[in-house]
Structures are given as C-alpha cells and as structure tokens.
Amino acid sequence: MKKLSLRIVIARSIGQWAVAAIAAAACMSAVHVAAAAETPATAQPTKKPLTTADVLAASTPADWRQIDPQNTIYMDLPSGRVIIELAPQFAPHYVANVEALARQGYFNGLWVERVQDNYVAQWGDPDAKKPVGNAQRSVAAEFERTSRGLSFMPLAEPDTYAPEVGFSDGFPTALDPKLGRAWLIHCYGMVGAGRDNDVDSGGGTELYAVIGHAPRHLDRNVTLLGKVVQGIELLSSLPRGTGAMGFYEKPEQRVTIKSFKLASEVPEAQRTPLEELRTDTQTFTDYIDARRNRHEEWFKVPAGHVDVCNVPIPVRARALATGH
Amino acid sequence: MKKLSLRIVIARSIGQWAVAAIAAAACMSAVHVAAAAETPATAQPTKKPLTTADVLAASTPADWRQIDPQNTIYMDLPSGRVIIELAPQFAPHYVANVEALARQGYFNGLWVERVQDNYVAQWGDPDAKKPVGNAQRSVAAEFERTSRGLSFMPLAEPDTYAPEVGFSDGFPTALDPKLGRAWLIHCYGMVGAGRDNDVDSGGGTELYAVIGHAPRHLDRNVTLLGKVVQGIELLSSLPRGTGAMGFYEKPEQRVTIKSFKLASEVPEAQRTPLEELRTDTQTFTDYIDARRNRHEEWFKVPAGHVDVCNVPIPVRARALATGH
Numbered sequence: 001m002k003k004l005s006l007r008i009v010i011a012r013s014i015g016q017w018a019v020a021a022i023a024a025a026a027c028m029s030a031v032h033v034a035a036a037a038e039t040p041a042t043a044q045p046t047k048k049p050l051t052t053a054d055v056l057a058a059s060t061p062a063d064w065r066q067i068d069p070q071n072t073i074y075m076d077l078p079s080g081r082v083i084i085e086l087a088p089q090f091a092p093h094y095v096a097n098v099e100a101l102a103r104q105g106y107f108n109g110l111w112v113e114r115v116q117d118n119y120v121a122q123w124g125d126p127d128a129k130k131p132v133g134n135a136q137r138s139v140a141a142e143f144e145r146t147s148r149g150l151s152f153m154p155l156a157e158p159d160t161y162a163p164e165v166g167f168s169d170g171f172p173t174a175l176d177p178k179l180g181r182a183w184l185i186h187c188y189g190m191v192g193a194g195r196d197n198d199v200d201s202g203g204g205t206e207l208y209a210v211i212g213h214a215p216r217h218l219d220r221n222v223t224l225l226g227k228v229v230q231g232i233e234l235l236s237s238l239p240r241g242t243g244a245m246g247f248y249e250k251p252e253q254r255v256t257i258k259s260f261k262l263a264s265e266v267p268e269a270q271r272t273p274l275e276e277l278r279t280d281t282q283t284f285t286d287y288i289d290a291r292r293n294r295h296e297e298w299f300k301v302p303a304g305h306v307d308v309c310n311v312p313i314p315v316r317a318r319a320l321a322t323g324h
Numbered sequence: 325m326k327k328l329s330l331r332i333v334i335a336r337s338i339g340q341w342a343v344a345a346i347a348a349a350a351c352m353s354a355v356h357v358a359a360a361a362e363t364p365a366t367a368q369p370t371k372k373p374l375t376t377a378d379v380l381a382a383s384t385p386a387d388w389r390q391i392d393p394q395n396t397i398y399m400d401l402p403s404g405r406v407i408i409e410l411a412p413q414f415a416p417h418y419v420a421n422v423e424a425l426a427r428q429g430y431f432n433g434l435w436v437e438r439v440q441d442n443y444v445a446q447w448g449d450p451d452a453k454k455p456v457g458n459a460q461r462s463v464a465a466e467f468e469r470t471s472r473g474l475s476f477m478p479l480a481e482p483d484t485y486a487p488e489v490g491f492s493d494g495f496p497t498a499l500d501p502k503l504g505r506a507w508l509i510h511c512y513g514m515v516g517a518g519r520d521n522d523v524d525s526g527g528g529t530e531l532y533a534v535i536g537h538a539p540r541h542l543d544r545n546v547t548l549l550g551k552v553v554q555g556i557e558l559l560s561s562l563p564r565g566t567g568a569m570g571f572y573e574k575p576e577q578r579v580t581i582k583s584f585k586l587a588s589e590v591p592e593a594q595r596t597p598l599e600e601l602r603t604d605t606q607t608f609t610d611y612i613d614a615r616r617n618r619h620e621e622w623f624k625v626p627a628g629h630v631d632v633c634n635v636p637i638p639v640r641a642r643a644l645a646t647g648h
Contacts, residue, residue: 117557118512118636143625158482160631188442188537197621212560213512213537213633217618220625233441233564236536240557294541297521301467301544307484309537312442 049295055286056277056314063283064275065170066318067229069263071095073102074272075123075231076258077112082209082231083263083272084191087171089150090184091142091225094193098204098225099262100135106205107260112238116246118212121235122194123257124205126247138203141195143220144183147175152182153279155288157305161216165308167279171227172308174219184224187214187309191226211236214309229274229315273318287314373619379610380601380638387607388599389494390642391553393587397426398596399447399555400582401436406533406555407587407596408515411495413474414508415466415549418517422528422549423586424459430529431584436562440570442536445559446518447581448529450571462527465519467544468507471499476506477603479612481629485540489632491603495551496632498543508548511538511633515550535560538633553598553639597642611638 050058073084088095101107107123110130114122152175154166162174165185172185184190190210195202202223209228228235243249263271277284291311293302374382397408412419425431431447434454438446476499478490486498489509496509508514515533519526526547533552552559562579565572572578587595601608615635617626 115561117560157484159484160481161627161629199624214631216631216634217615217623217627219627221623236441237439237561237563239561291541299541299545300523303485303541303543305485307538307540310540 049293050286050290051295052287052290055283055290059277059283063278063281064316064318065278067274067276067315069266069271069273072229072263072274073098073226073260074263074266075107075260077234077255078258079234080231081272082234083229083274084209084226085170085229085276086226087169087184087224089169090145090171090182091193091223093139094142094202094204094223094225097136097139098193098207101132101204102260102262103265104133104135105259106130106132106135107257110257110260111254112235112257113241113254114208114245114247115211115235115238115240117240119210119215119246120208121211121238122206122208124194124207126254128205130205132205135205136203137205138201139193139223141199141202142223142225143199144181147177147180147182150175150182151280153284155306155308157307159308161219167284167308167311167313170276170279170313172311174308183220185214185308186210186216186218186222186224187227188212189228189232190224191228192218192222192224195222209235216309229276230272274315275318276316277314279313287311373617374610374614375619376611376614379607379614383601383607387602387605388640388642389602391598391600391639393590393595393597396553396587397422397550397584398587398590399431399584401558401579402582403558404555405596406558407553407598408533408550409494409553409600410550411493411508411548413493414469414495414506415517415547417463418466418526418528418547418549421460421463422517422531425456425528426584426586427589428457428459429583430454430456430459431581434581434584435578436559436581437565437578438532438569438571439535439559439562439564441564443534443539443570444532445535445562446530446532448518448531450578452529454529456529459529460527461529462525463517463547465523465526466547466549467523468505471501471504471506474499474506475604477608479630479632481631483632485543491608491632491635491637494600494603494637496635498632507544509538509632510534510540510542510546510548511551512536513552513556514548515552516542516546516548519546533559540633553600554596598639599642600640601638603637611635 067085071086073086075082075084086095110123110125112121112123113126150168152166152168152173154164159165164175164177166173172187173182174185175182188210192208193202193204194206194208209232238255240246241248248254288306288311292306293304391409395410397410399406399408410419434447434449436445436447437450474492476490476492476497478488483489488499488501490497496511497506498509499506512534515531517526517528518530518532533556564570567573612630612635616630617628
C-alpha cells in the first residue's frame with residue numbers, strides 16, 4: 001500500500017479522527033523536537049503548529065454538542081441511514097411542516113427520484129399527489145432571517161458571494177451586516193425544500209441535499225432547512241438520473257425511502273446518537289486555523305485561507321450516559 | 325411530474341443544453357415582449373437579459389474548440405468511458421509521462437482503488453509494483469508555472485484563496501500577478517497525480533479526480549494535469565471506500581480499468597469526438613454573466629457573483645466533417 005498519496009485525513013467519519021489524531025501527533029512531535037533544538041536561545045518558543053487531528057484530540061466534552069433528537073430526521077434507505085439535523089432557527093415554519101410530514105409517514109414509501117451529478121439528490125413524490133394530511137403543501141419562503149440574536153462565528157477571509165460568512169450553531173451561514181440579514185449557505189450536504197417558480201410554492205414535500213460543489217447561486221433562492229450530519233454518501237453515490245435535471249427516467253430506478261422519522265419518535269435503542277463539534281468554541285477556531293494552514297507533513301504550500309464550504313464539521317458517535 | 329423544483333439547466337450533458345436553450349428561448353421571448361410593451365417611450369430599450377441557454381443557443385462554431393485527441397485520454401470502465409483532457413501547458417512532464425504510461429497499457433487492468441466522499445476518486449496500482457517500462461515512476465513537481473504567455477480570462481470577483489482566478493484554455497486557473505505565477509485549481513472534475521510526502525514523488529502512476537466541493541487547500545500541493553470532460557459521474561457515483569481515506573478495503577471492491585488510452589491511438593470509429601466552449605471568447609464572457617445573474621424565471625435573487633469552480637464549461641459532441 002505504498003504511494004497512497006494525498007495523505008490527508010478529513011475528520012468526517014465517526015471515530016476515524018481519533019485514530020488519525022494519534023498517528024499525526026506521534027509524527028509531529030518528532031518534527032517539533034528537532035525544530036526546537038535548532039531554536040536560538042534568545043528566540044521566543046514558538047507554539048507548535050496544530051493539525052486538525054491535534055485540535056480534535058485535545059478537545060474536551062464541552063466542545064461538543066449533542067445533536068438533539070427532537071431536531072433530527074432519520075431517513076432510512078435500503079443502503080442505510082441518512083441523518084439530517086434540522087435548522088428551526090433559520091426556517092421555523094418549514095421545519096415544523098417537515099416534522100408534521102414525518103409524523104404522519106408522508107415520505108415512507110416515496111423515493112429518491114432525482115440525482116444530478118455535482119448538484120443535488122432530491123426525494124419526495126414525483127406526482128405531487130400523496131395527501132399531506134395535517135401538514136401544509138406549501139409554506140411561505142424562509143430564504144433569510146434577521147441576524148439579530150444569531151450566534152455567529154465569522155471567517156476572516158473574503159467570500160466570493162456574501163459580505164460575511166461563517167458558522168452559526170454548526171450551520172454555514174452568510175451575513176449582510178448592513179441589512180442585518182443572515183441566511184444559510186448551500187454547502188455540501190445542506191438540505192433544502194424544492195419549489196416551483198413561485199417563491200412560496202415550496203413546503204418540504206420535496207427535499208434535496210447538495211452532493212457537489214456548493215451551488216451558491218441557490219442561496220436565498222430556496223429555503224434551506226437542515227444539513228446531513230451522517231450518511232450523505234448514501235445519496236451522493238447513487239446512480240445519476242439520465243432524464244432532464246437528473247430525474248430517473250424509469251420508476252424502477254428510484255430508490256425507495258423505507259422510513260423518514262423524527263429521531264425523537266424512534267425507540268431509543270434504534271437511535272444513532274451523535275454529537276458535533278460546537279462552532280462557538282476556541283477549539284473550533286483552532287480547527288479552522290488548522291484547516292487554513294495544514295501542518296501535516298504532506299502539505300508544502302499552506303493555503304492561508306479557507307472557504308466556508310471547505311470546513312467539514314466533525315461529527316462523532318455520542319457516548320451514552322451510563323447508570324441510571 | 326409537477327413540483328420538479330430547482331428548474332435549473334446546467335449545460336453539462338452533451339446535447340442537453342440545445343434542447344434547454346430552445347425551451348428557455350421560447351419562454352423568455354414571451355416575457356420579453358410583454359415587458360417591452362410596458363416600457364415608457366422615453367426609456368432606452370434595455371438589452372434582453374440572457375440565460376445560459378440563450379447564450380449557448382446563439383453561439384457560433386468559432387466559439388467551440390475541438391478537444392484534441394492527441395491530448396485526450398479515454399479511461400474505459402465497466403460502466404462506460406471517462407474522458408480526460410490533458411493540460412501539457414501546465415504540467416508538460418507529467419502529461420508526457422502519463423502518455424507514456426498509457427501507450428504501454430500501464431493502467432489497463434489496474435483499478436479505481438479509492439473513492440472518498442466529497443473529495444476524490446483515485447486509480448492506479450495500490451501496490452505500486454507494476455513495471456512502468458519506459459515511463460518514469462516519479463517526475464519533478466509541476467505545481468505552478470510562469471503566467472507569461474498564458475491565455476487568461478480573469479473573473480472580476482474576489483476569490484477566497486488566490487489573488488486572481490479565471491480560465492485558461494478551458495482550465496480553471498489561479499494567478500499571482502506579483503509573482504508572475506499561475507496554477508491550476510482543484511475544481512470538480514480536475515485530475516491530478518497522487519504523491520507521497522516528497523514533493524517530487526508523484527509522476528502519474530496514481531491519478532485522482534475531484535468528486536466533491538473544490539479542495540482548494542490542495543492547490544499548489546499536487547500536480548494537476550488535466551480534467552474530466554465527460555463521464556465524471558462514472559467516478560463520482562461509485563461506492564465510497566470504507567477504509568482510511570476512502571480506500572476500498574477488499575480487493576474485490578475495486579473497479580477494474582478496462583483500458584486507459586490516448587484517444588489518438590484509438591481507431592477513429594471508436595472515438596468520442598467532443599468540443600468545448602472556448603473560454604477566450606465573448607460568448608464565454610456572456611455565459612459567465614448569465615451564470616452570475618441567472619435570468620431564468622425560477623431565480624429570484626441573482627447571486628451577482630460566480631465562483632471559479634461553479635462554472636461548468638459546456639462540452640458537446642462534435643459534428644464530424646462529412647465528405648472526403
């Protein structure tokens with residue numbers, strides 16, 4: 001297994017980062033000791049540059065937040081579970097509607113019906129006929145919100161699309177300080193509600209996840225309401241549809257949704273408890289710095305910058321409380 | 325098929341854009357006529373805002389360039405053909421080496437061995453043992469080149485990573501005018517040469533294609549040598565590897581490369597002739613404008629900007645000359 005190349009560890013898979021952290025730490029200490037020995041006595045000791053693995057290895061339990069089951073959707077496909085964290089702080093009415101749809105089993109037995117390469121995977125009812133019961137078929141657009149009261153960790157670098165970008169409660173967020181408005185960003189894995197030409201025609205009966213390079217031109221044109229925190233690869237690796245816009249041309253190509261439920265309504269033994277690195281912590285700031293300038297031995301030219309959509313936020317299995 | 329949502333046509337699939345162009349043109353003319361009737365007599369007639377489909381429909385044969393078979397690789401997988409255009413203007417020695425490897429059938433029977441979600445698909449010899457014949461096992465890094473003599477169509481907008489970004493001969497390119505250096509950008513579909521920690525340890529015996537959000541931190545850290553112009557979905561839809569960094573854990577999970585050849589060495593009847601929109605034309609400038617501010621009816625808030633990696637460059641089947 002020589003010449004593996006691109007020896008970059010992205011802390012995405014649960015558990016994987018811990019192993020990487022140990023390996024990287026071992027490697028980096030040797031380098032650091034050597035460098036320290038050459039430092040002139042008058043020089044200030046320089047802080048050891050941290051890798052993302054180092055940062056995560058040094059994190060404390062307080063750096064992590066539970067992903068709230070009340071706010072989590074499990075979409076079970078034949079290949080496994082896609083876990084979506086909802087963002088009611090950005091799209092309260094859409095989230096409430098998706099929850100109402102989930103509660104009555106609206107998506108159960110429907111399909112992933114569209115997979116367009118480098119763009120989106122979309123699921124719902126291609127005929128838009130299934131009754132929505134006590135949910136709404138459409139909800140007024142929630143493209144943006146006031147920035148007031150929003151926890152926001154800004155990035156220092158310029159963004160091509162928005163005056164400011166950063167993270168809010170784990171979600172990639174854009175902000176216009178002049179207008180006092182904030183909105184979610186179409187990064188990889190973000191989940192939104194499809195709509196027709198009318199801005200208020202969406203509602204959550206059709207949902208999509210981004211599976212390619214961030215289609216930022218969709219920002220503020222569609223209501224984003226959550227993000228995939230685990231299992232995005234079950235959507236991104238599906239065969240691409242050959243119809244217009246990536247729709248599957250034959251019904252038998254569609255992927256059936258076994259169930260689409262709120263995590264809080266699934267028996268505890270069947271849940272997948274997760275926690276995510278908090279984005280309002282010093283640890284996350286350090287993690288961003290380590291992404292900005294990679295200190296793993298493989299990297300030669302540090303980027304010096306980081307794109308808001310090039311920061312996979314670490315998610316890991318949550319240790320359950322023991323005892324009673 | 326109501327409520328399709330996201331009625332966005334990305335001109336990627338061959339032939340598809342032409343159909344879309346006609347549909348969009350028909351739709352837009354009606355809108356335009358109505359708007360014109362309401363224009364006060366004193367107002368200047370405004371130019372009809374063009375959609376990407378409009379721009380492509382109005383293109384002339386001179387706006388397109390043949391993708392040179394001398395410069396093209398066909399990687400045939402069991403699922404179909406991946407077509408790679410090489411970039412000798414950026415990585416002359418790597419390209420020459422990949423061509424030498426292709427000529428002697430180095431990749432035939434090797435595998436796609438790694439598919440890491442939102443990152444890369446990589447192919448080659450996981451054991452790095454297959455003889456390379458008259459090719460080289462490693463080639464000195466070609467991370468960047470002089471910007472002198474480079475055709476460059478700059479984008480006006482700020483980029484998070486580089487002083488200037490734009491397009492050179494169809495390739496997404498970054499430029500540092502102060503240093504007079506230019507380099508290829510890790511956009512979706514770009515192809516690079518894996519390496520070990522030593523900068524000069526790559527050579528093209530291990531290749532990868534980007535299948536996720538642009539990993540720009542790899543820019544100037546790996547030699548990019550081409551881009552996938554057709555068939556990237558055959559790589560991006562492969563099952564993700566479950567080993568570290570997305571490597572397939574079991575040999576039987578690997579995807580066998582049936583053949584990896586220079587297009588010019590394939591009999592003409594078996595070729596896939598393609599042409600790409602030239603990036604040094606007014607039509608491409610108009611296309612970029614239409615991506616910046618989408619005028620399709622579905623869009624409500626024009627982005628006003630465009631990311632260099634959010635510009636899929638149109639590729640279409642090339643009409644062959646008839647007669648003799």
